[in-house]
Amino acid sequence: MSARILDGRQVSKMILNEIAQEVESYQDEYGAPPTLALVRAGDDPASVSYGGMIERTCNKVGITFVAHTRSADVTEEEMVRLIRNLNGDDTVNGVIIQQPLPESIRSEVVIEALDPGKDIDGAHPLNAGRLARAAFVDQPQNVGPYFVPATPLGGLELLKRYNITVDGQRAVIVGASNLIGKPLSLLLTRHWATVTVCDLHTKPLSAMTEEADILASVTGVAHLITAGMVKEGATVLDFGFAEMDGEWVGDVDFENVKEIASAITPVPGGTGPMTNAMLMRNTMTAAERQARLGVREASRVSRVPVSPARLGKEASQASS
Amino acid sequence: MSARILDGRQVSKMILNEIAQEVESYQDEYGAPPTLALVRAGDDPASVSYGGMIERTCNKVGITFVAHTRSADVTEEEMVRLIRNLNGDDTVNGVIIQQPLPESIRSEVVIEALDPGKDIDGAHPLNAGRLARAAFVDQPQNVGPYFVPATPLGGLELLKRYNITVDGQRAVIVGASNLIGKPLSLLLTRHWATVTVCDLHTKPLSAMTEEADILASVTGVAHLITAGMVKEGATVLDFGFAEMDGEWVGDVDFENVKEIASAITPVPGGTGPMTNAMLMRNTMTAAERQARLGVREASRVSRVPVSPARLGKEASQASS
Numbered sequence: 030m031s032a033r034i035l036d037g038r039q040v041s042k043m044i045l046n047e048i049a050q051e052v053e054s055y056q057d058e059y060g061a062p063p064t065l066a067l068v069r070a071g072d073d074p075a076s077v078s079y080g081g082m083i084e085r086t087c088n089k090v091g092i093t094f095v096a097h098t099r100s101a102d103v104t105e106e107e108m109v110r111l112i113r114n115l116n117g118d119d120t121v122n123g124v125i126i127q128q129p130l131p132e133s134i135r136s137e138v139v140i141e142a143l144d145p146g147k148d149i150d151g152a153h154p155l156n157a158g159r160l161a162r163a164a165f166v167d168q169p170q171n172v173g174p175y176f177v178p179a180t181p182l183g184g185l186e187l188l189k190r191y192n193i194t195v196d197g198q199r200a201v202i203v204g205a206s207n208l209i210g211k212p213l214s215l216l217l218t219r220h221w222a223t224v225t226v227c228d229l230h231t232k233p234l235s236a237m238t239e240e241a242d243i244l245a246s247v248t249g250v251a252h253l254i255t256a257g258m259v260k261e262g263a264t265v266l267d268f269g270f271a272e273m274d275g276e277w278v279g280d281v282d283f284e285n286v287k288e289i290a291s292a293i294t295p296v297p298g299g300t301g302p303m304t305n306a307m308l309m310r311n312t313m314t315a316a317e318r319q320a321r322l323g324v325r326e327a328s329r330v331s332r333v334p335v336s337p338a339r340l341g342k343e344a345s346q347a348s349s
Numbered sequence: 350m351s352a353r354i355l356d357g358r359q360v361s362k363m364i365l366n367e368i369a370q371e372v373e374s375y376q377d378e379y380g381a382p383p384t385l386a387l388v389r390a391g392d393d394p395a396s397v398s399y400g401g402m403i404e405r406t407c408n409k410v411g412i413t414f415v416a417h418t419r420s421a422d423v424t425e426e427e428m429v430r431l432i433r434n435l436n437g438d439d440t441v442n443g444v445i446i447q448q449p450l451p452e453s454i455r456s457e458v459v460i461e462a463l464d465p466g467k468d469i470d471g472a473h474p475l476n477a478g479r480l481a482r483a484a485f486v487d488q489p490q491n492v493g494p495y496f497v498p499a500t501p502l503g504g505l506e507l508l509k510r511y512n513i514t515v516d517g518q519r520a521v522i523v524g525a526s527n528l529i530g531k532p533l534s535l536l537l538t539r540h541w542a543t544v545t546v547c548d549l550h551t552k553p554l555s556a557m558t559e560e561a562d563i564l565a566s567v568t569g570v571a572h573l574i575t576a577g578m579v580k581e582g583a584t585v586l587d588f589g590f591a592e593m594d595g596e597w598v599g600d601v602d603f604e605n606v607k608e609i610a611s612a613i614t615p616v617p618g619g620t621g622p623m624t625n626a627m628l629m630r631n632t633m634t635a636a637e638r639q640a641r642l643g644v645r646e647a648s649r650v651s652r653v654p655v656s657p658a659r660l661g662k663e664a665s666q667a668s669s
Contacts (some may be wrong), residue, residue: 137482137492154492158478161535162457162527165548172457172474197550205538207482215481218525218546223557225545226538228485230517237543 032265032290035187041302044186045090048309052091055316063316064093065149065308066115069127070108070134071101076127083125086305092312095121099129105331108134109142116144119324122316123149125308128208146318146331149311151176155331160215174318174331176311181213183303184218184245184266185288193243193292196221201237203227203280204247211270213245215280234258246280256285265293268300352512352585352610355507361622363508365410367631375636376420383636384413385469385628386435389420389447390428390454396447406625412632415441421451428454428460436464439644442636443469445628448528466638466651469631471496471532475651480535494606494638494651496631501533503623504565505540506587513563513584513612516541521557523547523574524567529588533565554578566600576605585613588620 060234065087067080087094090300097111108130115121124147130136137154144263159175188195200222204210214224227237238244238258244265246254251271259265269280279296287293294300319327353382376382385407397549397560400416407414416467417431424501428450435441444467450456465475479495520542524530547557558564558578562583571591579585589600599616607613614620639647 031521135491141493154478154482155475156478157481158474158476161477161531162474163483165525173461190436197552202606205485208437211535211538212483215531215548218531221548221550223545223551225543226534228538228541230541231543232517 032287033191033292034287034298035191035264035266035292035294037183037187037294037299037302040187040190041183041306043190044306045086045309048313049090051313055128055313055320056091059174059320061120062091062093063122063312063345064095064120065312066095066097066121067127068097068108068111068115068124070099070103070104071131073127073129076129080127082305083308090309103131103134104312105134105138108139112139112142116142116147116328117318121147122319123147123312124315125150126152144328144331145175146328147174147315148238148331149179149315150208150312151178151182152208157207158211160212160219163215163219166220176315177216178208178212179217179307179311180209180268180304181309183307184213184268185216187266187300187303188243188264191292195243197330198222198242199240200224200243200245201227201241202245202247203231203234203238204268209247210245213247217243248278248280251278252280252282254281254286256282256289258260259286259289261289262291263289265290266300267294267296270296272299290296352607353511354607355511355584355586355612355614355619357503357507357614357619357622360507361503363510363625364626365406365629368626368633369410371633375633375640376411379640380413381410381440382413383442383632384415384440385632386415386417386441386444388417388435388444390419390423391451392418393447393449395487396413396449400425400447402625403628407628410629412629423451423454425454425458428459432459432462436462436467436648438641441467442631442639443467445470446472447638449534464648464651465495466648467635468496468651469499469628469635470528470533471498471502471631472528477527477532480532480539483535483539486540492641496635497536498528498532499631500529500588500620500624500628501536502631504533504588504620505536506627507614507620507623508563508584508588511612515563518542518562520544520563520565521547521561522559522565522567523551523554523594524588526567529567530565533567537563568600570600571598572600572602574601574606576602576609579609581609582611583609585610587614587616590616590621 052062069076084094115124140152143153145153148156156175159172160177160231161169163172200217202210202214205226214226217224235258239260241263245264247268247269249269251273265281267279267281277297372382389396404414408434413556435444460472463473465473468476476495479492480497482587483490483492520537522534525546534546537544545557555578559580561583567588569589569591571593585601587599587601597617
């Protein structure tokens with residue numbers, strides 16, 4: 030039996046339609062659409078291509094897109110200054126800092142300079158820490174508002190839209206990256222999955238992957254996950270993207286694994302489009318919070334909870 | 350064959366001796382020993398008892414201990430004001446906020462009010478997020494300085510002092526608490542273990558625990574972990590503490606599991622004393638950083654990395 034295809038293109042289209050309507054209402058109420066600012070240093074081809082995708086998605090839903098690109102020899106200080114300017118610019122609602130930055134620049138220094146309230150890709154440690162400390166979904170969340178990185182959030186959203194159970198399931202994540210593997214593990218733990226994170230030192234990898242009800246791979250190694258490594262009936266989320274024999278493929282040997290799995294994301298057209306949709310969702314969330322509280326207060330709430338009453342309200346509205 | 354006993358009392362004694370010498374040097378250099386401030390609201394018996402333990406440990410190593418206790422009807426605003434005062438008090442190097450706080454107070458509001466640079470129990474989301482984003486031990490850490498909660502840090506230290514391999518091992522953690530289970534999973538992932546986190550919805554729990562080379566239990570359910578649930582030769586870390594038949598016992602049925610495991614922590618006398626030792630270690634780290642950089646600058650470095658050059662220096666000195 031062939032697996033159900035988790036169609037990220039179709040689901041993201043639905044979500045982007047929802048967001049386009051929200052952008053319209055937002056514009057009616059506040060006079061201008063939300064703005065997403067993209068920051069890039071250098072011209073890493075994958076970053077340029079991804080940046081173009083974000084721009085097209087913004088155009089599709091009506092979010093204003095601004096790019097701030099610098100050459101690869103930009104200094105760390107200049108990057109920090111740029112980020113600070115965007116923090117202070119009330120017309121900018123969300124900022125995404127594209128990785129990788131040039132080697133001469135420490136990415137955490139630039140990321141931590143960003144206002145956590147504008148950090149729509151959940152890269153700032155304060156957002157990562159609030160996700161880490163958030164309680165299970167049916168318990169009081171008990172942390173301030175936070176952003177989850179768009180890619181793992183998109184994976185979770187796919188599971189939700191296809192009514193795939195997470196609670197009580199065994200999830201195995203191959204790859205412990207900061208923007209996908211680790212936040213995905215915290216998200217799934219928060220939703221009551223039993224989560225295992227594997228890395229390069231996990232041997233044999235198949236001993237872990239074979240046990241997964243939900244298997245997520247985040248390595249960029251083409252066809253790392255073969256049919257023999259997958260449990261019959263598993264749900265497979267493929268976050269990989271690599272070239273093989275002139276074609277774009279994922280971490281998963283799709284053609285063979287789809288005969289074993291019960292549900293699977295294709296590459297391309299699976300988790301990728303979901304990332305774009307979730308980035309737009311996070312931008313809307315940031316813009317709405319800033320509009321409601323004012324940019325300064327939204328930033329304060331996102332930094333330290335100065336107003337306990339307001340924090341309670343915010344926390345109860347957080348969505349992930 | 351009976352397991353090796355991981356003697357937290359003995360190891361912590363060695364560490365406290367090391368710290369006592371560091372305190373002496375610190376006092377020689379700066380004129381006064383470091384100060385730890387303990388904050389408590391209400392009189393939860395376990396908190397009172399733990400607080401007494403911290404005080405005795407401070408006295409033992411020469412760290413000045415100050416307690417700020419409030420009645421259970423203290424308001425959230427008063428607690429936040431107290432924390433802010435401690436942030437601004439240059440004589441206070443580290444602060445521990447005892448949990449649980451009274452139900453009328455949201456603990457995250459109080460925790461997030463604390464200067465992350467004085468957060469010696471690693472409770473602030475910024476510290477949790479930096480731990481979450483820190484790279485593997487043999488890679489550039491690439492995050493600013495952070496504090497790890499004392500209890501999981503003590504568990505890791507026990508493994509290190511007994512030369513128990515973490516790299517490549519399967520670690521299973523029972524219990525996803527914010528101060529033990531979750532940070533322990535991130536710490537062990539950082540040290541290249543393959544880590545699974547279990548919670549109340551993991552069924553059957555034994556299917557997971559049986560696979561663990563390193564099994565950690567963090568539930569407070571007396572004797573939850575029985576001999577049949579443990580793999581032959583496993584290392585068992587018991588973070589539980591509960592009363593059973595008038596005696597203090599852990600999560601693990603010690604008498605029977607020690608016949609299966611190759612190494613095991615007793616309760617009491619295992620992970621508990623290590624927590625105290627690590628709290629002293631974190632206090633020293635905070636005090637030394639503040640003395641070196643000045644309290645204001647140490648706080649800034651702990652909040653956002655204003656000075657890239659300094660951050661690099663700090664990051665390379667972070668110990669976990």
